[in-house]
Amino acid sequence: MTENTNTPEMPKKEIKKKPKKPKIPRQPMPEQDPQVRAHNFKEVPFGYSIETAMLEASRCIMCKKPKCVDGCPVEINIPGFLKAIRDGEFDDAIKILKSDNALPAICGRVCPQEEQCEIKCVVGIKDEPVAIGRLERFIADWEREHREIAIPEIPEWTGRKVAIVGSGPAGLTVAGELAKLGHKVTIYEALHKPGGVLMYGIPEFRLPKAIVEAEVDYVKKLGVEVVYNAIIGKYLTIDELKDEMGFHAIFIGTGAGLPYFMNIPGEDLVGIYSANEYLTRANLMKAYDFPNYDTPIARSKNVAVIGGGNVAMDAARTALRLGAENVYLAYRRSQQEMPARNEEIHHAEQEGIQFNLLTNPIRFDGDDKGFVKSMTCIKMELGEPDASGRRRPVPMEGSEFELAVDTVVVSIGNGANPVLTEATPGLETNKWGNILADDDTCETSIKGVYAGGDIVIGAATVILAMGAGKRAARAMHEQMMSMELEEVMK
């Protein structure tokens, strides 16, 4: 209505004349030179400086209905923390961020922002989107380096005990959330170190282990106890945790820990690894520092990595850092279909990984000692779309060729590890062995037992595992609090 009361003097044209802010380009993040970093295990990007971070944050136009938040699986208040960074209110920024995401230093490094929040950012329509991921990383690092990490006040014990199986991002999230609500939480972890894939899978140069340790320390400071070397299903069973040890609720976050192989001739030759083994030796066991650490790993001249996901990129780049002269990446579709993040593909290319696209291995041959010496591949072409909507690769007859290799890393995916599920009667799974759990509450077929992360949805992402952890924590809290202590889990 006010429009109608327009006065003639209203300087309409002034609005157009308002001096336009000079366009600030998306700020690059400085990183190690590709030639240098291909030979060390140090982190690749250096992160933003304070000035660059504030400048980049000022590119955000603080939308009223921020599209970026819709793209974020845990709905971080993105314009909120970006505004605080822009204004130099770093303590506020980290507070806003952490209220939605307990592991920002990790997510800022490994989340596929380009297909979650940044792809939706309106600035990205005409220009490049705001670098939300880099800013998330910046502010989390700033806090770790400049602040005593604040431990929230923990309410009085609710009398409820929670057991969590697996200390990956799913398990850590549930643990943190429930500890903050006053429950007593114990994590059972199969390995001797916490963090799941963050610790044993993702390499140091992409996610420094000190950062993972700091995040786990935070969860421990919330009062969470971690029991290592505890393989549930072998060491203790879900039934024992539930019926004998008095846990009122249980969360299963055991991840996707079963490597697939291709089942082609010669695959058991020496020097052929699953990506899990190769990366576990290198990361968890620190085989790159052999003999200072006792675990060995093959150091080869010619390495072939098979697959096109993040895991394959990590394996290929690790091989390079272990001293390989040639690292080939064999992927059976084209670059367009590669599931790996663009940033990882880009980094791998920069460092000199040789991409053999539309290429599928069909056989390995070995020397008389049983070591792999060559890989025979066939060229593929893209045919009709398959069930996944991607064009199906079909072999081109007569296109076989041989590649001399002395190490091969098979990185074609992971299935559900059956150790826990086989030992848990009544726990329903689908035909691939993934645990069936409610979309909202994450509850399984066993009352009081919840599950989330890769063990439910198959190998996915850190943030989806954390999202499931948050939903599960909410449901577990409600269930435990709605019942009298004696009847919880009955």
Add this chain to the structure above:
Amino acid sequence: MNEILEKRVLSEGVKDIIVSSPVIARKRKAGQFIILRVHERGERIPLTIVGSDPEAGTLRLIFQEVGKSTMQLGELEVGDSILDIAGPLGKPTHIENFGRVLCVGGGIGVAPVLPIAAAMKEAGNEVISIIGARNKELLILEDDMKAVSDRLIVTTDDGSYGKHGFVTDAISMLVEEGLTFEQSVSIGPVIMMKFTSALAKKNNIPMMVSLNSIMVDGTGMCGGCRVSVDGKSEFVCVDGPEFDGWLVDFDQLMKRQAAYLEQERRSSEEYHRCKLDAQVENLEKQS
């Protein structure tokens, strides 16, 4: 946790320890193993559980010092603790009253045979055991094996004790005596398991073997332990460690076990050198 309560030397480089590990002691069954780590930079090494006392909460482990990691384990004394112990891992041995069972152990392999022979005996089987070693000094657990066997045959390669010859010779002898076996188990060096399995197959004796492939996690997560059984790739840590000896590709297993020979040698050499240096330093200090 994981404190070493007793320690004995069985033969040159072979040690027998009792370790506190209450949950595993209560849980474990014959044929299962643990994975341990001695120190923060150490490897994960698998060892068969030789026995346990659920009341006392202890495990019995026997190992041969073959590389740096087992040497470091051997240096731990009573009162020291093992950094990490994870288990019990692998599938337990299938134990039932088969009738007459043959148990064959060679070298350090007698240690993992012992709990199986004991369980077979307890299940009511007639247990006939063969244990072998290169020579008298290297023979272990003769008394323990005698206690759980109805009949025990000892062989040494050089004839310094027991019957002169290999365990396979003893198997042939039993077959010639006209004995039949409803089940058998053979554990020892891969080459020994290869020959005993071939012989068992020839004589139509079912034979289980327990494989010790190279492992990392021991939970089926890495696939490093895989072995070919009947043309199919199996993970020793979760599908085994016991498999049908008639069907295992032993030649491939031998090759896979040798994957890190080069590195292992380097690692032990450096370890020896460091220890020598330390000794020299000590001597110099003293003088």
